[in-house]
Amino acid sequence: MATPGVGAACLAPSAAAAPRRPSYARPRLHLVRRRCVAELSREGPVSRPLHSPAQQLAPPVVPGFLAPPTPLPTVPDAGVGDLGPELQFQGIEEDSVDRTVVIASEQDSEIIDAKEQFPAKVTRSIVFVTGEAAPYAKSGGLGDVCGSLPIALAARGHRVMVVMPRYLNGSSDKNYAKAFYTGKHIKVPCFGGSHEVTFFHEYRDSVDWVFVDHPSYHRPGSLYGDNFGAFGDNQFRYTLLCYAACEAPLILELGGYIYGQNCMFVVNDWHASLVPVLLASKYRPYGVYRDSRSTLVIHNLAHQGVEPASTYPDLGLPPEWYGALEWVFPEWARRHALDKGEAVNFLKGAVVTADRIVTVSQGYSWEVTTAEGGQGLNELLSSRKSVLNGIVNGIDINDWNPTSDKCLPYHYSIDDLSGKAKCKAELQKELGLPVRADVPLIGFIGRLDYQKGIDLIKMAIPDLMREDVQFVMLGSGDPIFEGWMRSTESSYKDKFRGWVGFSVPVSHRITAGCDILLMPSRFEPCGLNQLYAMQYGTIPVVHATGGLRDTVETFNPFGKKGEEGTGWAFSPLTVDKMLWALRIATSTYREHKPSWEGLMKRGMSKDHTWDHAAEQYEQIFEWAFVDQPYVM
Numbered sequence: 001m002a003t004p005g006v007g008a009a010c011l012a013p014s015a016a017a018a019p020r021r022p023s024y025a026r027p028r029l030h031l032v033r034r035r036c037v038a039e040l041s042r043e044g045p046v047s048r049p050l051h052s053p054a055q056q057l058a059p060p061v062v063p064g065f066l067a068p069p070t071p072l073p074t075v076p077d078a079g080v081g082d083l084g085p086e087l088q089f090q091g092i093e094e095d096s097v098d099r100t101v102v103i104a105s106e107q108d109s110e111i112i113d114a115k116e117q118f119p120a121k122v123t124r125s126i127v128f129v130t131g132e133a134a135p136y137a138k139s140g141g142l143g144d145v146c147g148s149l150p151i152a153l154a155a156r157g158h159r160v161m162v163v164m165p166r167y168l169n170g171s172s173d174k175n176y177a178k179a180f181y182t183g184k185h186i187k188v189p190c191f192g193g194s195h196e197v198t199f200f201h202e203y204r205d206s207v208d209w210v211f212v213d214h215p216s217y218h219r220p221g222s223l224y225g226d227n228f229g230a231f232g233d234n235q236f237r238y239t240l241l242c243y244a245a246c247e248a249p250l251i252l253e254l255g256g257y258i259y260g261q262n263c264m265f266v267v268n269d270w271h272a273s274l275v276p277v278l279l280a281s282k283y284r285p286y287g288v289y290r291d292s293r294s295t296l297v298i299h300n301l302a303h304q305g306v307e308p309a310s311t312y313p314d315l316g317l318p319p320e321w322y323g324a325l326e327w328v329f330p331e332w333a334r335r336h337a338l339d340k341g342e343a344v345n346f347l348k349g350a351v352v353t354a355d356r357i358v359t360v361s362q363g364y365s366w367e368v369t370t371a372e373g374g375q376g377l378n379e380l381l382s383s384r385k386s387v388l389n390g391i392v393n394g395i396d397i398n399d400w401n402p403t404s405d406k407c408l409p410y411h412y413s414i415d416d417l418s419g420k421a422k423c424k425a426e427l428q429k430e431l432g433l434p435v436r437a438d439v440p441l442i443g444f445i446g447r448l449d450y451q452k453g454i455d456l457i458k459m460a461i462p463d464l465m466r467e468d469v470q471f472v473m474l475g476s477g478d479p480i481f482e483g484w485m486r487s488t489e490s491s492y493k494d495k496f497r498g499w500v501g502f503s504v505p506v507s508h509r510i511t512a513g514c515d516i517l518l519m520p521s522r523f524e525p526c527g528l529n530q531l532y533a534m535q536y537g538t539i540p541v542v543h544a545t546g547g548l549r550d551t552v553e554t555f556n557p558f559g560k561k562g563e564e565g566t567g568w569a570f571s572p573l574t575v576d577k578m579l580w581a582l583r584i585a586t587s588t589y590r591e592h593k594p595s596w597e598g599l600m601k602r603g604m605s606k607d608h609t610w611d612h613a614a615e616q617y618e619q620i621f622e623w624a625f626v627d628q629p630y631v632m
């Protein structure tokens with residue numbers, strides 16, 4: 001809790017000295033807090049910063065994994081003076097905000113505004129760690145979420161940093177044009193060497209976007225691989241990211257001030273999963289980050305970052321922490337009689353060390369605890385049920401809004417849907433399909449992957465193409481399915497289009513121009529395309545699984561208040577059942593126009609913004625800070 005006396009003492013001189021950030025409309029509460037921190041730091045001895053990389057990354061002596069903590073070494077005096085007061089200032093509670101207002105005479109009006117403007121009761125320093133974030137780099141839904149949730153949290157008053165790689169592959173380089181070298185670099189001791197990474201920074205939408213730079217992020221191809229498959233050094237690339245993310249809050253003075261040690265790390269999927277392991281094994285034993293917490297967000301359990309056990313020494317972790325990452329494949333998954341199935345698993349490391357675990361829908365948070373949906377981690381995840389929650393993703397309403405979408409030839413809204421019919425005609429024209437308003441246009445957008453049920457679509461196409469429908473698919477991934485899309489297009493010239501590739505503008509045009517969006521996913525942690533579809537008045541037909549079941553309500557013409565529902569969620573996942581759902585949808589489109597319009601409008605009127613989800617994340621963070629760190 002802030003002490004008014006201390007705050008008052010520090011604010012006065014620093015207010016004049018502190019540099020102003022170019023656009024400081026949002027974090028004025030933080031401005032007060034950061035000034036206090038900086039000034040107090042000057043009072044203490046700062047000759048040897050606690051965050052010196054050499055000190056942080058030195059091999060510590062720690063007890064075995066999850067063993068009861070032994071008394072920690074005394075925290076070096078250098079950092080204590082700085083960090084004590086900062087910790088007091090982190091997490092300003094509502095009543096302390098009032099006191100802050102009292103002490104900040106110079107800025108009174110701004111801060112009072114800020115208090116009214118920002119809904120968060122307790123503001124925190126939040127550090128997202130991710131392999132991708134739109135618009136800088138995106139390969140799928142992870143990029144969407146990490147590009148928009150941080151902004152939503154910042155808008156609620158938190159200080160938010162996103163740490164991700166600076167991918168330079170020729171096509172994405174321009175996305176980093178506004179990110180500048182911070183002058184900071186660290187040497188990461190792993191993989192048999194000392195690897196220098198540098199930090200770039202852009203302040204946008206009230207979020208500090210931090211890009212970790214290393215030659216391994218500069219190569220042609222997609223983010224994680226190229227035509228020959230996944231990059232062989234991905235484990236190395238994301239180990240670097242995790243080390244860098246742990247150092248960033250300690251060494252980067254963003255807007256003049258570091259984030260400090262009292263952070264909530266939000267680690268997304270396996271790429272970031274080493275972060276909680278590092279906090280527990282390499283920082284807390286030195287008294288650093290003892291007041292930080294971590295939340296693992298699972299977007300997709302299918303990718304866990306599993307590599308041979310022999311790579312463990314490369315990670316730079318203490319040998320006694322092997323158990324945190326240890327992974328043994330079941331016998332049936334081993335390659336030969338001498339294969340012991342021993343591996344290291346990054347995601348498992350986070351499951352057993354993070355303070356909280358979030359999946360991207362409630363349905364999925366249950367599925368991951370079952371043998372069918374747990375991808376081998378179900379028992380471990382079940383053991384952490386008390387800290388496991390599901391929060392349905394939101395969507396970026398600035399990007400995905402039919403009233404203003406820059407990728408669309410026409411705009412429309414719930415009150416005037418005429419633009420949607422024009423978008424459909426334009427899309428048919430663009431694809432070279434017959435321009436017909438009466439024929440239902442079905443779309444699919446997504447990775448061509450087993451998860452997305454492409455094989456079911458492939459099996460259903462001969463039957464579906466006998467009907468009077470049009471079908472457009474946009475996707476890339478498995479070369480077999482890419483080839484199949486091309487050959488199907490030549491077989492059904494008047495009805496089928498397969499767009500092989502990754503194109504965000506085309507995905508917007510398909511979402512707006514289609515009548516129906518098909519998602520026969522085998523499993524779907526949340527799914528964003530069905531949310532985009534509903535926002536655009538396009539009716540989702542989905543397999544009732546995970547987040548799809550949570551977000552799509554099957555049409556019911558005889559509901560209590562009349563017609564209900566926003567689409568069709570079918571189950572079980574069979575070709576027949578999928579065709580059955582599509583036939584009901586297409587006949588409703590043709591024969592029951594008022595019902596169809598009702599479906600469109602109910603979908604469009606749903607609140608898919610991040611506001612609600614951001615509030616739920618805040619709650620999770622609060623719970624995490626109430627508890628002791630799960631691993632000290």
Ligand SMILES: Nc1ncnc2c1ncn2[C@@H]1O[C@H](COP(=O)(O)OP(=O)(O)O[C@H]2O[C@H](CO)[C@@H](O)[C@H](O)[C@H]2O)[C@@H](O)[C@H]1O
Pocket residue numbers: 139140141142144145299300360393445446447474475476501502503504507524525526527528529547
């Ligand atoms: N060829 C292409 N061209 C252009 N855009 C394309 C594209 N292929 C896919 N996209 C876009 O990528 C995103 C895919 O998001 P999803 O949520 O459907 O799936 P994904 O499996 O990647 O994400 C994982 O993480 C997200 C986020 O948590 C979860 O919703 C999801 O269930 C989980 O599997 C959408 O924005 C989509 O439009």
